[in-house]
Amino acid sequence: MDGKLRNMTSIYILDDNDRMLLLYRMGSKVINDSYTGTAGGHFETYELNDAYACVMRELEEETHLTAEDITEPKLRYITLKNKN
Numbered sequence: 207m208d209g210k211l212r213n214m215t216s217i218y219i220l221d222d223n224d225r226m227l228l229l230y231r232m233g234s235k236v237i238n239d240s241y242t243g244t245a246g247g248h249f250e251t252y253e254l255n256d257a258y259a260c261v262m263r264e265l266e267e268e269t270h271l272t273a274e275d276i277t278e279p280k281l282r283y284i285t286l287k288n289k290n
Contacts, residue, residue, distance in 0.1 A: 212248070213248065213249040213254060214246060214247060214248055214249070215246050215247065215249065215257050215260045215261040215264060216242075216243045216244075216245070216246030216261070217243065217244050217245050217246060217261045217264070217265050217279070218243045218244050219244040219269075219271070219276060226243075226244070227244045227269075228241040228242065228243065228244065229241070229242055229243070229244060229245065229268060229269075230242075244265070244268075244269065245261070245264045245265040245267070245268040245269055246261065246264050246268075247260075247264045247267075247268075250263070257281060258279070258281070261279070262279075
């Protein structure tokens with residue numbers, strides 16, 4: 207193991223009836239032809255200690271929603287995975 211982490215974030219948007227907004231991914235090397243969480247992706251260098259900034263950027267890039275469009279975003283989970 208080389209000790210390097212792949213820093214990624216995801217956000218899941220639910221409505222008042224607990225229905226989840228999902229994106230259908232096509233053409234990705236990682237996830238292809240599948241439904242995934244609402245938005246997410248890799249941290250930019252300047253975001254490495256700011257998961258909120260990263261997930262809000264990804265949300266706007268992928269859905270055109272901003273923090274003002276959602277209610278009370280909260281950090282729920284942090285997952286680490288050793289690759290290979």
